[in-house]
Amino acid sequence: MRPCNVKAYVFNALLFCCVATLAQNAIAAPATTHKLAIALRDKALSSDQAYSLLTSLTTEVGPRLAGTDGDRAGVEWARRNLISLGFQNVRTPEVLVPRWIRGEASFEVLLPYPQPMVTLALGGSIGTSDQGLSAPIVMVQDISALKALPPGAVSGKIVFFNTRTERTRDGSGYGKAVSSRVEGPSIAAAAGAVGVVVRSISTSNLRFAHTGTLSYNISAPRIPALAISNPDANALERQVQTGQLVSVRLRVTARDLPQTRSANVIGEILGTDLAQEIIVIGGHLDSWDPGVGAQDDGAGVVIAIAAAKLIASMPVKPRRTIRVVLFANEEFGLSGAARYPADEGNKAIDQHVFAMEADLGDGPVWRLDAQVAPAQWSLIKDIHRVVKSLDVKLGTNTARGGADISPLRSRGVPVIAPQLDASTYFDLHHTLNDTLEQVSADDLKQSVAVYAVALYMAAMADGPIERLPNDPAAR
């Protein structure tokens, strides 16, 4: 992140004080909004609030797998902090979530060169018997390579998805690789496989295994599935390349419990003359359990809270209501995201004019994307004018928004989508190593600055804000 120009900062700080004398409910002219947004940006760049909240979340709560005590502690942490930061209408509507116990997992090569490997069960995997499951492996690059094998080729075998994840700034490398983990196990089972091991969907060459959800298809038998770290996957690949029979044993003690309660956590900064119009900014409060969910999605949670809190302290209050929604159970089935529009009802969702989400780590933001009606593209350009000095490019008007706001996007709510730099995110995402130490306080400040400016300018913009066509495919 680049430090802001000191002279400009002093000027803006002065401006901030001057404008503070304006009436609380004044409607700012566009030029004034621009100046206020610059002052907001610079205030965000000097605020430690997001990092300090993230320190609290990761230290006092830790892992937050859906339905666990940690998840409930996360809900209480968020409720308490929103109240103490002065958010209004703080509430925690109940969300039912699946409850899965990870248990323990082990993976070892039996033949030709016996050795244990670093592993994690995939989220939702069934367990094995106590003795584990031993079988020869069949290595494939991906699902299409598996489907190209002759019938019976994987019967009674363990399929090894050796899919590599490409490092990309926009996270698209993960998107291309992840189907081996999500759909791979059921496709392998339908072809007769008895177990699955996947190369971690990760860009790290450190010895951390990467978990994440799998999706069992009801038409195929459920088989156990786990991931091994990238260095272990390389070693397993080398054993296969010797041309000898490779046999492995995997053991998983995971199991399901009945679904249980969690909650979305909601708090608002009320608007003034357009208070009935809602702008949602969201992140998800749950996390995978091996790490403490500092990047995924502790960073998004604190970006959302800190950006909204900075706006609450603006001398000219936002015209529209800013609603922070910390969604329950994104990782294991988007439970909170699905519940939110159902709780709100169609009439209330029609009052949602924009949605934003932070769920790709601490940043920095490198591009400003959106999907808005053509009439609102000038707003995106106005926002960009304020944040381009933070090394943010103007992007496209084809953004999908993140997973938790996809149900809103599918109902025609426009999205503003600052793109967080994901170049190193998938080194630690869903691993034991997703800790506070992997978060950059400076990157977090820059991300809060961009989100705050976008939120504030969207909340101040002249209306009406046009909706998008409904898009059921966005869900």
Ligand SMILES: [Zn+2]
């Ligand atoms: Zn996430």
